[in-house]
Amino acid sequence: MAVPEGNEFFVDPSRCIGCNGCVQACTECDTHKGYSMIQLDYIDQASSPQTVPVVCMHCESPTCAEVCPADAIKRSDDGVVQSARKPRCIACNNCVLACPFGVPKMNTAMHLMMKCDMCYDRTSVGKKPMCASVCPSQALFFGTRDEIERLRPQSRALNSFKFGAQIIKTKVNMMVPARSTVEHLDVVAALYEPTVGNQLEDSLSLDEIDIAEMESESGKP
Amino acid sequence: MKVASPEIVAPDNRAAEQQPHWRQEFPIDLPQDDYRSRRDFTKLMVITSFAFFVGQAWIVLLSRLRRARGEAPLKDIAAVDELSVGGAKLFHYPGPGDASLLVRISERQFVAYGQKCTHLSCPVIPKPQAQRLHCPCHEGSFDLLTGQPLAGPPRRPLPRILLSVRGNRIYANGVQQGVV
Numbered sequence: 001m002a003v004p005e006g007n008e009f010f011v012d013p014s015r016c017i018g019c020n021g022c023v024q025a026c027t028e029c030d031t032h033k034g035y036s037m038i039q040l041d042y043i044d045q046a047s048s049p050q051t052v053p054v055v056c057m058h059c060e061s062p063t064c065a066e067v068c069p070a071d072a073i074k075r076s077d078d079g080v081v082q083s084a085r086k087p088r089c090i091a092c093n094n095c096v097l098a099c100p101f102g103v104p105k106m107n108t109a110m111h112l113m114m115k116c117d118m119c120y121d122r123t124s125v126g127k128k129p130m131c132a133s134v135c136p137s138q139a140l141f142f143g144t145r146d147e148i149e150r151l152r153p154q155s156r157a158l159n160s161f162k163f164g165a166q167i168i169k170t171k172v173n174m175m176v177p178a179r180s181t182v183e184h185l186d187v188v189a190a191l192y193e194p195t196v197g198n199q200l201e202d203s204l205s206l207d208e209i210d211i212a213e214m215e216s217e218s219g220k221p
Numbered sequence: 222m223k224v225a226s227p228e229i230v231a232p233d234n235r236a237a238e239q240q241p242h243w244r245q246e247f248p249i250d251l252p253q254d255d256y257r258s259r260r261d262f263t264k265l266m267v268i269t270s271f272a273f274f275v276g277q278a279w280i281v282l283l284s285r286l287r288r289a290r291g292e293a294p295l296k297d298i299a300a301v302d303e304l305s306v307g308g309a310k311l312f313h314y315p316g317p318g319d320a321s322l323l324v325r326i327s328e329r330q331f332v333a334y335g336q337k338c339t340h341l342s343c344p345v346i347p348k349p350q351a352q353r354l355h356c357p358c359h360e361g362s363f364d365l366l367t368g369q370p371l372a373g374p375p376r377r378p379l380p381r382i383l384l385s386v387r388g389n390r391i392y393a394n395g396v397q398q399g400v401v
Contacts, residue, residue: 060227060229060230061229061230061231061232061249062229062249063232065249066231066232066249071247071254073249074249074250074251074254075229075249075250075251076250076251076252077250077251077252079227082251169227
C-alpha cells in the first residue's frame, strides 16, 4: 500500500484560524498511538493571534534520517518519511535537533521518536490525513493539484525551502500568493522579518521597511 | 518495485556513486532496506516447519506405497543339502545389490540375514562356532539365532530374511526389518 500518486498535502498558514482541531484530530490517528504529532505554532503570540500548523514536510532528502545513528528513520516508496522504527530507535534525539522544521517528537516514556507520518494508515488507502479532514478553513488541504488550483486561484504551491545555503525540497507544499515571484521560502530570512523576529516597538518596524523591497531581497538575511 | 519518490541527495551534494559504501548499507528508502519484521520471521518459521512436515508426510507416503506394492518376491536361494552344518552362502535378496547370508546352524535349522552391519554397513562375517555374526570394522557382533546386536557399536538388529523350504530347495520370501 502506498499513498495514491495524485494526492498531495498543501499547507496554507494564512488560512489557519488557530482552532486546534487538527491537534485534537491528530491524536485519533492509529499510527500515532494516541499522541498528537501536529504542532500549532504562534508566529508572535504577543502581537498577533496568527497560528501556523506544522506538519512533517516529508523532505526529499530527509535530514532526520541522515542524522539517525541507528538507521531507524525510513522513507517509504511514496516519499513519506515514517516514524522511527521501534526495534531500532535508541531515543538519542538527533532527529529532533536536526529537523529544520522541528517536526520529530521524542516520546521519552516509550523511548521512541514519533513524527507526523501523514496518517499513513489513512492516506495509504486513499483517505485524507486526520488534520486535513477536520480543518474547517482548509489551511491543511489534502487532494490533487488540480483541485487546489481550482479552489485557490490566488495562491500557488511551493515546495522548496531555503536554510542559509541549503535548499530543501519537500513532498508537502506550502501555499504562497500567486503573484509572488519567490522560488524558495527563505526560512532564515523570515526570522528577520519584523512581525516574526522583532517586537513592534523595536527600532525595526513595519513603516520603515518597504515591503516590495523586502520581497525582492528575501534571499538575504 | 517502482520508486516514485525522488533520489536521496546526500548532504554533500555528490552523486550516488561517489558516496561512501555505508550509504548503500544503510539506505534511507524503505524498499532498499532489508528490514526483517517479527511477522516476516514468524512467516519464515511457519513455512520452514510446514516444509519439514511435508517432507515427513512424503516419507510416510513412500513407505506406505512400498508396503502396498505387496510382499517381496519369492527367490530360490540354495538346495537344502548344498550347505553343511555351520556353512554359509552369500546371496542377493530382495534386490541384486542387497547382499545377504544364509547360514545352516543345525541339521534342520537355517537362518538368513542381510549382510550389512546396522552400524556403518560393513559386511558381517558368520562365526557359527561362536553363534555370532561378526563385523570386523568396529568389532560389532550379532546373535546368529535372532540377529540382535550383542556387542560393539550397532544398536539395531540385522534385517532377517524369511525362509521357506519347498521340496529340496530353500526360498527367500520376505525381509523382516529388525526392531530395536
